[in-house]
Amino acid sequence: MTETIVVLTEEPLNESDLQNLGWLAGEQTVAEQTTFRVLIPEDTKRNLLLDFLERLSMLEVGTAFRELAQGQPDPDEARLEAAEAKRLSVKMLEEGGFKGTVDIVEDDGVSALVAYVGAHSADRAVVITRPHAISDTFHTDWANRAQEKLGIPVLHLYSGSGYIGDS
Numbered sequence: 001m002t003e004t005i006v007v008l009t010e011e012p013l014n015e016s017d018l019q020n021l022g023w024l025a026g027e028q029t030v031a032e033q034t035t036f037r038v039l040i041p042e043d044t045k046r047n048l049l050l051d052f053l054e055r056l057s058m059l060e061v062g063t064a065f066r067e068l069a070q071g072q073p074d075p076d077e078a079r080l081e082a083a084e085a086k087r088l089s090v091k092m093l094e095e096g097g098f099k100g101t102v103d104i105v106e107d108d109g110v111s112a113l114v115a116y117v118g119a120h121s122a123d124r125a126v127v128i129t130r131p132h133a134i135s136d137t138f139h140t141d142w143a144n145r146a147q148e149k150l151g152i153p154v155l156h157l158y159s160g161s162g163y164i165g166d167s
Contacts, residue, residue: 036100
């Protein structure tokens with residue numbers, strides 16, 4: 001029986017992410033039994049205050065002030081970054097022998113994930129992000145928000161690691 005896993009990620013997939021997704025698919029032959037649907041938000045709008053606090057909480061003071069001073073990202077640049085993340089993720093899926101697609105979605109990744117799961121058959125969802133101390137602590141991260149809206153299991157993984165978020 002085939003399984004569909006929907007993946008919402010804020011960064012391009014990397015080798016560690018693929019290893020985790022392969023582990024999640026289990027002992028089935030990944031290429032034959034599991035289909036991955038990867039969603040990457042455009043990220044043209046950000047909550048600047050939350051981003052600033054997140055950077056400070058990770059002791060990234062210089063980056064926090066630079067990003068705050070820059071303001072909202074240029075929409076065209078954000079779309080180019082999303083397109084590059086899609087290209088890299090497609091390449092990783094192909095090189096890893098994974099069956100699936102990668103799509104760019106609107107800014108609100110959680111809404112896109114919920115809409116996708118509502119319109120298609122999905123068995124599980126995986127949210128892959130960088131650590132976000134504020135959002136993770138107060139359970140306002142993508143995985144927690146998605147878990148509240150979906151009727152399927154949601155796993156929160158931190159990109160490039162084997163760490164599981166608390167969702």
